[in-house]
Amino acid sequence: MEIHVVERGETLWRITQLYNADINQIALVNQLENLNVLVVGQALVIPELDQEYVVQSGDNLWSIANRLDVTVQELVQANGLTNPNLIYVGELLELPFFPHTVQPGEYLWSIAQRYGVTINQILQANNIESPSLIYPGQTLRIPKGVKPTIEVNAYTTQMNEQGRQEVLALGRNFTYLSPFMYSFREDGSLTEMQDAPIIEAAAANEISPLLVLTNYSGQSFDSDLGAALLRNTDVQDTLITNILQVMREKGYTGLNIDFEYLYPEDRENYNAFLRQVVARLHTEGFSVSTALAPKESADQQGLLYEAHDYRAHGEIVDFIILMTYEWGWAGGEPWAIAPITKMRDVLDYAVTDIPPAKILMGVPLYGRDWRVPWVEGTFAQTVSPVQAVNRAGNYGVEIQYNENYQSPFYHYVDEDGQEHEVWFEDARSMQAKYDLVTDYGLRGVSYWVLGNRFPQNWPVLQNNFTIRKL
Template sequence: MRIHVARNGDSLWQIAQNYGSAVNQIVLLNELDNPDVLVVGQTLVIPEPGLEHVIQPGDTLWQIAQMLEVTVQELTAANNITDPSLIYAGQMLKNPYFTHIVRAGEYIWLIAQQYGASPEQIIAANDIEPPGLIFPGQTLRIPATAKPVTEVNAYTTRVDEQGVPDVLRVGRYLTYLSPFMYSITEDGSLTILSEEPVLQAAKANNVAPLLVVTNFTQSEFNSDLAAAVLRNTEAQEQLISELLEVMRAKGYAGVNFNFEYVYPEDRENYNQFLRRVVARLHPEGFLVSTALAPKETAGQEGLLYEAHDYQAHGEIADFVALMTYEWGWAGGEPWAIAPVNKVRDILDYAVTVMPRDKILMGVPLYGRDWEIPWTEGTIASTVSPKEAVQLAAVNGVAIQYDETYQSPFFRYTDETGQEHEVWFEDARSMQAKYDAVKEYGLRGVSYWALGTPFPQNWPVLQDNFNIRKY
């Protein structure tokens, strides 16, 4: 897969020719509603012929396997496909092999060294009889280079039937699904959530669901509500008992605590509560995880940060999701949602106090549109990355890219004369984030949130990692 940034005068036909790809493959992979209109600065993900195939309407796995000269079993294993019926037009499938034409003087060990494979892998992939003789002009299948294995969590706020297509379509890229949300009450009871539709969709793709518990009530995170439970051991025991009951009944694999704006004086109460949870849940095989505010230092001040003890959570929980997004938040000034330089500041601190293999880096799947000049009290609208590109196209403006933040943005003037500034994510910005995951050796990523169209993310993710299934 390649990433192409559209330039002035580009046409889709020319781009396809330059990469040896097919126009319809590019159109489907990028979900281009109007292929004749490209925006300067727009990114396109380009599948590599022979190595990647974008599913066409009417394709079956058997047909695709025949075309790529592999078995259906090899194709499904290489692409995390649990149910062969759950494939969708526009998804990219990777060929588990590529070809090599043997040249005079080559032998299997040398070819294996060239591609980072083992001689045994090449011998097995080509049914070569011992002692492994090959000849010039012979076509060999070479196993694709192994990619780093990562875990992927995705929150979803659409937990009813509306959210099912999202989960079914991207489920093969996910390790965990976190339906948002159950809230606590002062006595430790849980509110009711009817999330069975997305749980069934997760199960169909072998995705492990995590039960999200928050102190959210009446449209905000409530510090007093968290305090009521964290300062009352009886309420905590009630909460843990209800958690276990719901998790057993609905098939959850674990829990994710997202307590925000916790009073600083409840920092150790929160830690002790998590220890109680682990003591009750681990014997039954359940995972315990938390979501933490983005901190650059242990002593970072502010109600959002002070009660989130990175070192303790790293010791107690199975993993943590760092909420490394919302620098450009709806009520604030225009800015990149997750500027990579700021994300790295958080990671630089986090890896000093918690194991790297317990950290999921938060990644946004959305953008924002602000009215400018910005004034206090105005709220930006949320846009999907796909909608952001469409906004640029409709308004005839080029997309720019901030190299420091590794994020695309643009400005436009609407029909009323109001100026706007839009920050969002594209293939380049996601690649920068996945590079950080690999550089820091993290456990994986945690998306907020499914439901906003971002077709380019999934092939970029797939190009960088193999996704672990729980």
């Protein structure tokens, strides 16, 4: 897989010539709606012939395996498919092998070294008994190298049929699915959510569903609701009992606690509550995780940050989701949603208090469109990456890329003469984020939020990692 950035005057046909690629495969994996319309600065994923295949209409895994001269089981194993019947048009599949033509003077040892595999792996892949039995002009099947294995969580707010279909289509990419959200009342009772279809879709892809618990009330996180729980152990006992009942009944495998805007004086109360939750849930085999605000130091000021004790959470819970996004938030000035500089600042501190193997780094799947000059009290529109690219095309503007923040952006003027500034994510910005996972040795990533079309993300993710299923 390659990432190509469209230049002025380029056509899709010209791009296929550059990469010796297939125009239909490029169109499918990028979900291009009009093959004749490309936007300057647009990032495209380019599947590599002989190494990758994009599912087309009418395909099934058996027909694909026959076409590529591999077995169904080899395709399943190479792509981590938990359900061979769940493949979708536009989905990128990696071939378990790629071809290499033996050159004069080449030995199996040098070929194995070149591709980072063992001699025995090449021998087995080609049914060759001896390393000496190769010759110039021979085409060998080279097995793909091993990629790092990570865990991936995805939050979803869509409990409808559209949300169910999205989980089915993308589920091979997820370790956990977190339907957002359950809250609680001051008496320790839980709110309700029609999450059964989403949990069933998760099960079809062997995804572990996490019950998300928040201190949400009305239309926002509620500091007083959090205090009512964290300062009353009887209410905590009742709430935990109710959580366990729902988890057993619905098939949740873990609890993800997302308490935000807690009072600073409830910091130790929150830690004590987590210890109680872990003690009770672990005895029944459930995991416990928390979502934490993106702090850059232990003593960072502000209602969002002070009650979140990184070191304590790192010791108490099984893993942590760092919400490393929303710098460019809807009610603030235009900026990258997740500038790589700020993400690094958070991780630099986080790994001093939390084991990296417990950290899922938050990653946004969306962008925002602001009216500029920005006026305090106005709110940006949330857009998907596909909407962002299409909007640039509709207004005839070029997409730019901020190398410092590792994020695409552009400006346009609408029909009423209003100027806009748009920041979003693309294949390049996601690759930069996945590089952080490798650089810091993190457990994985957590997406906020499904429901935004972003076809380029999934092949980039798959190109970097193997996704762990529990």
